[in-house]
Amino acid sequence: MxxxxxxxxxxxxxxxxxxxxxxxxxxxxxPEEWRARAAQIRTHTIANLDAYLEQFTDNVTRHGGHVHFAADAADANAYITRLAREKRARTIVKSKSMVTEEIGLNHALEHAGAEVIETDLGEFILQLDHDKPSHIVGPALHKSKAEIAEIFSRHAGHPIAVDTDELAAYARKYLRDKFFAADMGITGCNFGVAESGSVVIVSNEGNARMTSSLPKVHVVVMGMERLVPSFADLDILLTLLPKVASGQRTISYVTAIHGPKQAPDLDGPEELHIVIVDNGRSNMLGTEYQxxxxxxxxxxxxxxxxxxxxxxxxxxxxxxxxxxxxxxxxxxxxxxxxxxxxxxxxxxxxxxxxxxxxxxxxxxxxxxxxxxxxxxxxSWGERMAAHLFGWGASHPGAFSMGQSILKTGLTATKVGPLGGWKSEREFPSSAGQTFREWWHKEGEREGERER
Missing domain, CATH: 1.10.1060 (Fumarate Reductase Iron-sulfur Protein; Chain B, domain 2)
Structure with a gap:
């Protein structure tokens, strides 16, 4: 503020x-027809989540992948850190993932001795500055170009100009070396397709494809609700997602992963592990908040x-x-x-x-x-305030008196509960009369006209 x-x-x-x-x-x-269809797909999927999770898991396993159901953050982190130790993964690249942020995965892996590098440009900026995301889609939208130049200069050990091309070039060179050196890649999952066991990842930078295809081990961390029944359903959601998220007609990269590398494949990981995270999501199932x-x-x-x-x-x-x-x-x-x-x-x-x-x-x-x-x-204060307001709102005389007091005193005060709020904002000036005062005056005028 x-x-x-x-x-x-x-x-x-x-x-x-x-x-x-x-x-x-x-x-x-x-657009309303598209929204209605998308809502229908998601509502149906969540209502039948157990069946679709089972179908998704069976298909992932059939294609050679491994699935682990994590009850909470500790369970997910324990599985992934144990896997990193078994594979001797010292350098780990990671594409943008809110669920890994949710479970604190970076901290767990770093505590286990691994180097974790965020490869999404926004997340990379935040990681270097020890900051947190400000937006689900644009995590670093609160950073100015000058701030980013300062962050990159500090990381590089030499000045980098406040220039978009130079800043992007620095990130590209640094991250590209990390991609080729990585022992493990970790991604999120935009959607899992139950009918095929596919993991679908969307991005605008291509970093997700580098993360998922270059290291020998690919770990997908997905919330348990991120499923769609079929590719036909996925088509509806992928049509809407970029339009509502950032006003794009389409996403730059849509990657569908059907398992680890097979014999004829030229690239891809040797192992695919999918960690399906609950971490409180099941609290909503069967409730009004589902x-x-x-x-x-x-x-x-x-x-x-x-x-x-x-x-x-x-x-x-x-x-x-x-x-x-x-x-x-x-x-x-x-x-x-x-x-x-x-x-x-x-x-x-x-x-x-x-x-x-x-x-x-x-x-x-x-x-x-x-x-x-x-x-x-x-709190006691909140309950008392609500009680007093309820009493005042049910007594016309008290309500009118309260309005008069607020009309004259609210804009002047900079102390009390509104002090902090007003320190960062200009309070709108009073209209001079309340709606009730205006209403009574208009009523009197209407009565005079009728007479």
Missing amino acids: SNPYRRRTVAGVQDHFANLRREVFTELGN QALNCIRCGNCSNVCPVYRHAGGHAYGGVYNGPIGAIITPLMEGIEKWKDLPYASSLCGACTDACPVKIPLHEYLVALRRDISEAGID
């Missing part, structure tokens, strides 16, 4: 993506959210930011720990309207607020 550049950049990115989306969505003909698992991680809810626009991704505290993060983080890790997140919303409904798979995001945020209240884990 105190960084003017970042505030301008996040807002600018939202506006830029919105303009691009409007243009490409007109080419779909009827549809939250429909998410395809497009980040579009953040792109339209007025709270994200002003606060940025880091303010959410967890790995997943924006409206979807404010929902799944408490559901996966417990509302006691993350009880503030469901309140990080204006409930304007823009996120629900923007979601390509029709998750009722703002309705879930309201429901989580209800759960927090019923669980009694909100």
Whole structure:
């Protein structure tokens, strides 16, 4: 909030993506029909997740891959670090993956003595700067070109100009050497296709293909909900994903992996290991929140959210930011720990309207607020404030008096609960009269006209 550049950049990115989306969505003909079909696919898949997980696993194994079901982050990290030790993997390259960020995989592997290199340009920048992602799709969108030049110069040990081509050239050269030296490659998974056991990865830089094909061992880390029944269903979701995520007509690279390298293949890993992660996702199955698992991680809810626009991704505290993060983080890790997140919303409904798979995001945020209240884990101050507001709102005289006090005093104060909020914002000036005052005056005028 105190960084003017970042505030301008996040807002600018939202506006830029919105303009691009409007243009490409007109080419779909009827976007609502596409959204309805995508929602139908995801809802059906999650409702039958056990069957599709079994089908996916059988097909992966049939093609020579290995599948491990990880109950939580510790289980996933233990399996992958044990595999790295067995394969004597000292250098590990990694493509962009939110689920590996979620389970803290880098830290676990580094603790085991391995060097882990992020190969997505945005993630590479953040790794060098010991920073965290600010957006599901654009993790380093909060960094200026000058900041990136400073980060790269510090890493290189010599100055690198604030020039896009030079910055990209430095990252390309450094990472290319790491690709060829890597003993293990780790990727996420955008979608797993149950009918074939295929892992589908999308990227714009080609780093995912280098990560998945050059090292001898490829490890895929995927959330248990990342499945689609068939390639026909995948076609619908891949048509929508780039359009809603970044306003692109299509993704630069779509890679479908059907197992480790076979005898006639010229490239590819010798071993493929797929780690399917629960880590709290099953908490949502069979509940009113099950549809939250429909998410395809497009980040579009953040792109339209007025709270994200002003606060940025880091303010959410967890790995997943924006409206979807404010929902799944408490559901996966417990509302006691993350009880503030469901309140990080204006409930304007823009996120629900923007979601390509029709998750009722703002309705879930309201429901989580209800759960927090019923669980009694909100603070005494919050309960008292709600009680006083409820009493005041039910007594017209008290309500009018409160409005008068707020009208004159709210814009002046810079202390108390609103002090921090106002330190970074200009509070809008008072309209001079409340709606109720205006209504009564208009009523009097209407009565005079009728007389």
